[in-house]
Amino acid sequence: MESVLRAIAVYAFLLAIFRITGRRTMAQMTPFDLVLLLIVAEATQQGLVGDDFSVTNAVVVVVTLIGADILVTFLTHRSRVLDRWMNGVPLILIHDGEVIDDRLKKARIDLDDILQQARATQGLERLDQIKYAVLERGGDISIIPRRAG
Amino acid sequence: MSESRHAGGLEIGQDLRFQRRMWAIQRIGWAVMALSILAALLGLFGGAGPLSVAVVGKEEAPISVEQYYRFLRYGAPTTLRVHVDAPPGTGGEVCVWIDREYLESVQVQSVTPEPARVEAGSGRLTYVFDAEIEPGQPTAFTFTLQPEKLGAIGGWVGLEGGPSVRVEQFVYP
Numbered sequence: 061m062e063s064v065l066r067a068i069a070v071y072a073f074l075l076a077i078f079r080i081t082g083r084r085t086m087a088q089m090t091p092f093d094l095v096l097l098l099i100v101a102e103a104t105q106q107g108l109v110g111d112d113f114s115v116t117n118a119v120v121v122v123v124t125l126i127g128a129d130i131l132v133t134f135l136t137h138r139s140r141v142l143d144r145w146m147n148g149v150p151l152i153l154i155h156d157g158e159v160i161d162d163r164l165k166k167a168r169i170d171l172d173d174i175l176q177q178a179r180a181t182q183g184l185e186r187l188d189q190i191k192y193a194v195l196e197r198g199g200d201i202s203i204i205p206r207r208a209g
Numbered sequence: 210m211s212e213s214r215h216a217g218g219l220e221i222g223q224d225l226r227f228q229r230r231m232w233a234i235q236r237i238g239w240a241v242m243a244l245s246i247l248a249a250l251l252g253l254f255g256g257a258g259p260l261s262v263a264v265v266g267k268e269e270a271p272i273s274v275e276q277y278y279r280f281l282r283y284g285a286p287t288t289l290r291v292h293v294d295a296p297p298g299t300g301g302e303v304c305v306w307i308d309r310e311y312l313e314s315v316q317v318q319s320v321t322p323e324p325a326r327v328e329a330g331s332g333r334l335t336y337v338f339d340a341e342i343e344p345g346q347p348t349a350f351t352f353t354l355q356p357e358k359l360g361a362i363g364g365w366v367g368l369e370g371g372p373s374v375r376v377e378q379f380v381y382p
Contacts (some may be wrong), residue, residue, distance in 0.1 A: 069382075077242075080241075149224045149228055150221050152223055155216070
């Protein structure tokens with residue numbers, strides 16, 4: 061019983077904390093972010109498993125974690141409100157060629173990030189070639205180039 | 210256009226009002242995180258820290274608890290230091306008892322110095338130490354305890370035939 065409660069508590073805590081941090085942090089993951097993530101995993105592991113190192117406990121914890129995840133995705137599919145709270149909404153950063161500065165600032169995104177994404181995914185060279193830039197729900201930026209006319 | 214499936218030429222579920230609310234909540238979340246770190250530094254979530262370390266009773270009293278922690282964590286060992294400054298009982302023995310209420314919430318893992326014997330009494334355990342105490346030359350006994358209950362716990366610690374003091378603690382899961 062304890063293992064299930066532990067797993068649920070850790071799942072809920074991590075879910076909340078990653079929602080609070082914002083998507084910016086996790087999508088553009090730097091090498092240091094990866095290290096940080098590993099440390100977070102290490103720190104949670106103790107609280108998750110406790111001092112019970114049995115296979116049974118591991119199985120119970122894993123099943124609970126994955127079960128909780130399935131439940132959350134199931135619920136977010138059914139409820140649009142919950143879906144938005146869990147996954148956020150997309151945000152337009154460049155609208156018809158026009159950079160919306162306050163949204164960039166609030167979303168903690170630099171113009172450089174957008175340009176980098178434009179180069180990487182679309183092979184664009186300049187800002188004026190971008191028609192739309194959208195911060196997607198997962199935290200990546202999608203770029204829609206201007207049609208050459 | 211706070212809620213529309215279209216923005217310009219894009220078919221997109223952008224919702225600026227919701228987005229702003231989300232940002233506001235994130236800002237609150239950051240503040241909560243900062244406060245939790247501060248609280249943890251002060252010892253509010255267990256362990257050491259100025260808000261956690263406590264004393265009960267006066268140092269001149271025959272018995273006092275000169276150091277214990279108000280906030281504990283389940284399964285994490287903690288210490289409780291009992292300060293004794295009393296004329297010794299007969300035969301150079303000091304008898305410190307802990308009541309049952311407290312012993313039901315914590316497990317005594319070790320006592321330093323080791324007691325000569327432990328006696329089970331009605332509703333209490335008495336730790337008998339071989340110690341010669343001169344008045345004005347106090348001594349201290351350290352109990353290493355492991356919390357076994359969650360939430361508020363507490364109990365009495367006392368000197369056989371003398372006064373007693375009450376310890377109140379809180380155990381986090």
